[in-house]
Amino acid sequence: MKEIRNRVIEKPGHWCENRLYWYSYCLNNPLKYTDPDGEWFLTALAMLANMYISTSAANNWQFNPAKWDWGSPKTWVALVQSGISGYSIGSTLESKYRSYQLSRINGHATDAEYLQLKGVEFNSNGGLEYSNENARAYYDAVFKKTFIARKGLKAIYADARSFVSPTGNIYTHDDFLGTYIGSNGGFGAALTNPIVGTRMSEIYMGKSSFSDLLTLHVSLGHELNHVAIRYLNLPHSEAFAYFWAAESYRVNGDLYHYNLYRQVAIDNGYFNQDFFKYFKYGNFGIRYLIGNF
Numbered sequence: 001m002k003e004i005r006n007r008v009i010e011k012p013g014h015w016c017e018n019r020l021y022w023y024s025y026c027l028n029n030p031l032k033y034t035d036p037d038g039e040w041f042l043t044a045l046a047m048l049a050n051m052y053i054s055t056s057a058a059n060n061w062q063f064n065p066a067k068w069d070w071g072s073p074k075t076w077v078a079l080v081q082s083g084i085s086g087y088s089i090g091s092t093l094e095s096k097y098r099s100y101q102l103s104r105i106n107g108h109a110t111d112a113e114y115l116q117l118k119g120v121e122f123n124s125n126g127g128l129e130y131s132n133e134n135a136r137a138y139y140d141a142v143f144k145k146t147f148i149a150r151k152g153l154k155a156i157y158a159d160a161r162s163f164v165s166p167t168g169n170i171y172t173h174d175d176f177l178g179t180y181i182g183s184n185g186g187f188g189a190a191l192t193n194p195i196v197g198t199r200m201s202e203i204y205m206g207k208s209s210f211s212d213l214l215t216l217h218v219s220l221g222h223e224l225n226h227v228a229i230r231y232l233n234l235p236h237s238e239a240f241a242y243f244w245a246a247e248s249y250r251v252n253g254d255l256y257h258y259n260l261y262r263q264v265a266i267d268n269g270y271f272n273q274d275f276f277k278y279f280k281y282g283n284f285g286i287r288y289l290i291g292n293f
Contacts, residue, residue, distance in 0.1 A: 046090030054082030111291040128210040146285035152231025158205040190219045192226035228284035239268035251288040
C-alpha cells in the first residue's frame with residue numbers, strides 16, 4: 001500500500017531536555033540504559049548467593065571459600081547444582097520485577113517510550129530505524145498478542161532484499177526501493193508475498209514505511225490483513241485490507257486519510273464482497289489504535 005504524505009512526531013531526542021521527568025536518572029531512556037532483558041543483576045545475585053550458601057553447607061558450613069575442599073566431587077556437585085537452581089530463581093525474580101517495572105511505566109510513558117521499552121528503535125529524525133529487527137519488534141509489541149493468524153506469518157523483511165513473486169518475477173534491490181515499492185517517491189509502502197504451496201506469507205516493508213509511527217502501523221497492519229486472508233483461506237480482498245487502513249486512520253484521528261482510503265476500498269469493490277466470510281473474524285485481531293498499550 002502507498003502512503004500519501006509524511007508526518008512528523010516528537011523526536012525522541014526531545015525527551016532528553018533538562019527538566020523534571022520520571023526517567024531523567026537514565027537520560028529519559030529506561031530501556032537503552034539498562035540491560036535488554038531487565039534487571040540482570042537479580043539473576044547474577046541469586047546465582048552467586050545460592051552457590052555460596054549451598055557449597056558452604058556441603059563443606060560443613062565453612063563460609064570461607066579458600067577453605068572449601070576443592071578436591072571433593074561433593075563441592076563441585078553442590079556448586080553446579082546450586083548455580084542452576086540459582087539461575088532459575090533469579091530469572092523468576094527478574095521476570096516479576098520486569099513486569100512490575102512495565103506496569104508502573106505504562107501509566108506514565110508516551111506511546112513511543114513504551115515501544116522503546118519493548119525493543120522498538122527510533123532515529124534522530126523522529127522516524128523508526130529501518131531494519132528486520134525493528135519491524136519484528138513493532139509487530140511483537142503491537143500486533144502479535146491479538147493477531148489471530150500469527151501462524152501464517154513466516155517473516156517480516158525490512159532490508160530491501162530481492163524476492164521472487166508468486167508469478168515467478170524476481171524483484172531486485174532497486175525494484176524494491178524504487179519501481180515496485182515506490183519508497184523513493186516519499187510513500188510509505190509494503191507488500192505481502194504468499195509462499196507457494198503453503199498458507200503462509202512474508203511481508204516486505206519499504207523504508208519510507210518507517211517515517212513515523214502511524215505510517216508504520218497502517219502499512220504493517222494493512223499487510224497483516226493479507227496474511228490473515230491467505231491463512232484463513234478467504235478470497236483475496238484488497239478492499240477489506242484498505243478498509244482496515246481507513247478505519248485505523250479514523251481511530252487515530254486522521255480523517256483526511258480515512259476518507260481517502262475508504263474511497264480506495266470502495267473502488268476495489270468493498271460493498272460487492274461477501275461480508276460474512278470476513279466479518280465473522282472481526283478485524284483479525286489487528287488493532288486499529290496506536291497507543292493505550
